[in-house]
Amino acid sequence: MSAFQSGMAILMLVMSLSLGAAVWRLLRGPSIPDRVVAFDLIIIHLVGLITMFVVTTGELVLLDTLIVISVLGFLGTVAIARLIEEGRS
């Protein structure tokens, strides 16, 4: 393992701990919008982790999954926001 790969691995470790903090807010969040914010941030963590994994290992196929994951994250956030707003009463 080269020095570059070691540095990337350390960054991915830090990112994983930060992902744990976001999951904590997802599980605890007092209201539903809190959980949706945490979901949005978890999607951002996922995209970042996959990007760093591709840079480290050179698995270029995984770059296409980034597009799908980011679109799914945006659509999920918008869908739940609409559900919260319209589905009251």
Next chain:
Amino acid sequence: MTPLEILTLLITLVGVFFIVVSSIGLVRLPDLYTRVHAGGKSGTLGIIGVLLGAGIFFISDLRIVFKMLLLIAFFFITAPVAAHMLDRAAFLTGVKPMEDTTPNELAGRYDPETRQLS
């Protein structure tokens, strides 16, 4: 390490720093609106850093660079839209801001039936 790898590590480090700051803000801030602020702005800036780092690392393959720039543009457009929709839905369903919010200019100005600003 080649200079390209050092540059990639530095830019990715900046991105990871902002994402970690965003995550800390999500855990520590007191109410929903400040948490959306942390997740929406700092998280977007961080993911732009990480994607830009990957784009610089694969600079010899222009297709990957273009894909990364496309993803950056996508996050730049969609993150504020999602954050604003979420904030609006939360305010309309009665999620209270923290006690110290002194100029709460939206309070009582939304018509609950039509959901328009009066």
